[in-house]
Amino acid sequence: MANPGIWRNEPAAPRAEPETGRPARAPGNAARGAVAMDPPAGNTLGIHDLLARLDSLAEENYFDGPTADATGPARLGALADPRCYRDPLNIAGWGANGLRAMLGGMIAIRETEIALGRLVESGDVVCPVHLAVGQEAIPVGVSHNLDASDRVFGGHRSHGHYLAQGGDLDQLFAEVLGKDAGCSRGMGGSMHLFAPETGFWGSVPIVGATIPVAVGAALAAKMDGKGAVAVAYFGDGAAEEGVLHEALNMASTMKLPVLFVCENNLYASHMDIAQRQPHDSTARFAHAHAVPAMVVDGNDALAVARAAGRLIGESRAGRGPGYLEAVSYRWYGHVGPDENIDVGLRRSAEELAAWKQRDPVMRLGAAMTARGDLTDADIDSMRADAAARAAQAAERALAAPYPEARALFDYVFARRAG
Amino acid sequence: MNYARGIRDGFQYLLKTYPEVFAIGQGLWSPWYVGASMTDLDKEFGTDRVIDTPVSELATTGAAVGASLCGYRPIVIHPRMDFMILAADQIVNQAAKWSHMMGGRASPAVTVRAIINRGGEQGAQHSQALHSWYAHIPGLRVVTPATASDARDLLIASVLCDAPVLYIDNRWLYECESPDSPVVELKLEEEGPRVLRDGSDVTLVGSGYATWLCLQAAEVLAADGIDAEVVDLRVLNPFEPGAVIRSVRHTGRLVAVDDGWQTCGMAGEIIAAVAEAVEPACLKSRPARITLPDAPAPTSKTLEAAYYPTVEDVVNAALAQLGRAPAPKLAKAS
Ligand SMILES: Cc1ncc(C[n+]2csc(CCOP(=O)(O)OP(=O)(O)O)c2C)c(N)n1
Numbered sequence: 001m002a003n004p005g006i007w008r009n010e011p012a013a014p015r016a017e018p019e020t021g022r023p024a025r026a027p028g029n030a031a032r033g034a035v036a037m038d039p040p041a042g043n044t045l046g047i048h049d050l051l052a053r054l055d056s057l058a059e060e061n062y063f064d065g066p067t068a069d070a071t072g073p074a075r076l077g078a079l080a081d082p083r084c085y086r087d088p089l090n091i092a093g094w095g096a097n098g099l100r101a102m103l104g105g106m107i108a109i110r111e112t113e114i115a116l117g118r119l120v121e122s123g124d125v126v127c128p129v130h131l132a133v134g135q136e137a138i139p140v141g142v143s144h145n146l147d148a149s150d151r152v153f154g155g156h157r158s159h160g161h162y163l164a165q166g167g168d169l170d171q172l173f174a175e176v177l178g179k180d181a182g183c184s185r186g187m188g189g190s191m192h193l194f195a196p197e198t199g200f201w202g203s204v205p206i207v208g209a210t211i212p213v214a215v216g217a218a219l220a221a222k223m224d225g226k227g228a229v230a231v232a233y234f235g236d237g238a239a240e241e242g243v244l245h246e247a248l249n250m251a252s253t254m255k256l257p258v259l260f261v262c263e264n265n266l267y268a269s270h271m272d273i274a275q276r277q278p279h280d281s282t283a284r285f286a287h288a289h290a291v292p293a294m295v296v297d298g299n300d301a302l303a304v305a306r307a308a309g310r311l312i313g314e315s316r317a318g319r320g321p322g323y324l325e326a327v328s329y330r331w332y333g334h335v336g337p338d339e340n341i342d343v344g345l346r347r348s349a350e351e352l353a354a355w356k357q358r359d360p361v362m363r364l365g366a367a368m369t370a371r372g373d374l375t376d377a378d379i380d381s382m383r384a385d386a387a388a389r390a391a392q393a394a395e396r397a398l399a400a401p402y403p404e405a406r407a408l409f410d411y412v413f414a415r416r417a418g
Numbered sequence: 419m420n421y422a423r424g425i426r427d428g429f430q431y432l433l434k435t436y437p438e439v440f441a442i443g444q445g446l447w448s449p450w451y452v453g454a455s456m457t458d459l460d461k462e463f464g465t466d467r468v469i470d471t472p473v474s475e476l477a478t479t480g481a482a483v484g485a486s487l488c489g490y491r492p493i494v495i496h497p498r499m500d501f502m503i504l505a506a507d508q509i510v511n512q513a514a515k516w517s518h519m520m521g522g523r524a525s526p527a528v529t530v531r532a533i534i535n536r537g538g539e540q541g542a543q544h545s546q547a548l549h550s551w552y553a554h555i556p557g558l559r560v561v562t563p564a565t566a567s568d569a570r571d572l573l574i575a576s577v578l579c580d581a582p583v584l585y586i587d588n589r590w591l592y593e594c595e596s597p598d599s600p601v602v603e604l605k606l607e608e609e610g611p612r613v614l615r616d617g618s619d620v621t622l623v624g625s626g627y628a629t630w631l632c633l634q635a636a637e638v639l640a641a642d643g644i645d646a647e648v649v650d651l652r653v654l655n656p657f658e659p660g661a662v663i664r665s666v667r668h669t670g671r672l673v674a675v676d677d678g679w680q681t682c683g684m685a686g687e688i689i690a691a692v693a694e695a696v697e698p699a700c701l702k703s704r705p706a707r708i709t710l711p712d713a714p715a716p717t718s719k720t721l722e723a724a725y726y727p728t729v730e731d732v733v734n735a736a737l738a739q740l741g742r743a744p745a746p747k748l749a750k751a752s
């Protein structure tokens with residue numbers, strides 16, 4: 001039996017051309033058109049409805065049929081192999097301005113993370129700081145499809161999620177340093193970011209905790225009826241918490257507009273995913289709950305943007321949740337700027353070096369310079385600008401005052417803001 | 419022997435002596451999660467008996483409960499008490515109640531080890547000391563070692579006890595030394611509060627890290643000619659206040675210290691026990707308590723420094739009991 005819930009837009013063969021649009025299976029007869037897009041009656045989603053709905057999403061993607069069975073999809077294969085997907089991105093059809101914005105977004109996240117890492121090394125930052133260098137393409141690709149009316153939630157590694165939504169840089173640095181000018185008034189630090197004015201509705205470090213919260217935000221969005229969606233970012237480790245399964249089931253049954261984004265970086269702190277799960281792809285959980293899923297190269301901002309766009313589009317149209325598994329790798333260790341070599345089964349200097357060749361920034365940058373959108377010097381100056389902005393924000397935050405002592409009690413019980 | 423070493427020695431003794439003991443929890447194969455308290459136990463006893471797990475607190479704890487019903491003596495490790503809340507159903511509704519619900523025929527002899535890991539600007543979800551919360555649960559023994567030898571011997575006693583036990587240790591104690599002593603197999607049912615230091619002027623009562631605060635404060639007070647008696651609770655549930663009551667009858671003054679929150683906390687329980695049992699005429703002043711303020715942990719450096727009770731706070735509370743002015747500023751506790 002083919003697995004109806006799993007979609008991949010990348011062929012599994014090594015060195016494969018990403019985004020070929022090559023269908024592995026001819027679309028079924030019910031694939032396109034009115035039947036496919038009509039939501040099924042009531043809350044039940046028959047297997048044919050689901051197939052039809054998925055086929056309607058297919059376009060450039062192909063259905064990962066042959067490997068799927070009742071136990072779930074194939075392994076990530078090439079997506080988890082850092083020797084693959086190193087080439088410049090295929091940017092055909094993307095305009096230079098949009099790409100420049102995405103590249104700039106990724107560079108800004110990277111330079112910010114690096115600057116925060118330096119503050120950890122200098123001892124100015126004491127709170128735990130989880131850096132996401134190497135994973136910048138995911139939030140940039142997802143937020144490409146969102147605006148401030150949407151509701152994004154994150155976890156312990158969420159600086160990028162916050163920045164991609166347009167979260168304020170000065171407030172981020174102030175927050176990490178525990179200053180009153182921080183986005184959470186210095187009460188939360190790195191792991192408790194909040195910028196609802198941008199659509200970023202909060203990150204917390206209890207693993208998996210914001211998954212059901214995002215489902216609730218999606219319920220509110222559905223009740224509002226204005227087409228907003230919620231996004232829950234979480235890691236492959238969070239997929240081991242029972243709450244993901246409850247949340248997927250509920251969102252699916254209630255057809256809530258929520259995108260589950262699993263940033264699968266193959267590790268949860270010191271543990272390789274192979275030590276924790278029987279499969280390295282988490283999209284099988286979406287399949288189990290009849291939630292359409294796409295598995296993409298998480299170091300390809302365009303693949304992420306396209307897949308997220310498609311799933312979010314379905315959600316906005318009232319057809320329920322989606323699941324995006326974006327495969328990536330963190331260049332730093334679990335916490336702080338240390339590289340954490342030799343933890344888990346696999347992570348080694350060689351593995352890290354190999355993943356650095358699948359650099360999401362470089363791959364987009366190289367494609368743009370090859371097409372003549374940008375020069376290498378342009379990229380260098382984008383990087384220098386971002387670094388300078390981060391350095392400035394750090395300086396301002398270092399000089400900013402701490403909260404007053406009364407802040408300890410001021411926010412314990414919620415009061416209506418304003 | 420320091421406290422972390424005491425814990426490790428306890429594990430080593432149990433794993434060596436009792437084949438039915440195993441340890442399971444997040445971070446057991448990691449150099450980071452549990453500090454020096456379990457270093458290389460996986461290498462010594464194998465990864466079949468020292469098991470690192472997926473990020474699944476609830477299932478891990480439930481699995482330990484299940485194995486304990488079937489003859490094993492598992493120790494579930496939660497490297498941070500805050501994350502253990504995800505497993506609360508298995509601890510509170512299951513382990514703590516099976517014996518009672520099954521008419522005494524079931525004995526979930528599971529030990530749940532929770533680590534209090536706070537400070538370092540980690541914030542509200544990475545700082546909690548929830549011992550009072552769990553001590554509220556009938557059927558769940560709650561143990562809070564304050565010394566290195568108790569860290570070892572109460573761990574062993576917890577695992578050998580047929581009832582479910584929540585064993586809580588605090589990373590702020592890991593470096594604290596106590597004199598070497600031979601391993602003893604205690605009966606947890608017979609263990610309770612203990613006087614760690616004799617004195618006649620004021621009684622200081624604590625558990626876990628709060629006991630360390632009391633001991634330090636007693637040193638400072640001694641330099642000032644004040645004899646403080648320190649009572650370490652050791653076992654919070656079932657709570658046996660006898661030693662506290664005897665001490666307060668003797669000193670007439672009480673400072674209850676707890677590194678948890680005040681409302682519905684252990685410090686209030688201590689004072690209530692004294693209020694019920696000690697004749698009013700015995701009391702030379704009104705009992706006081708030193709606790710965390712009723713607020714979640716902050717992250718900010720300055721707020722964090724104000725948040726945690728210090729030796730100075732305990733000293734000043736004791737001085738106030740004696741009608742004395744606060745001491746000049748002492749160095750902050752670690
Ligand atoms: C409920 C809970 N359990 C455990 C932890 C400790 N912890 C923090 S991050 C982490 C790993 C999470 O891995 P993953 O979800 O893959 O995210 P990544 O760190 O890879 O971004 C763990 C176990 C926690 N914060 N919360």
Ligand SMILES: [Mg+2]
Nearest residue numbers: 235236265267
């Ligand atoms: Mg991960």
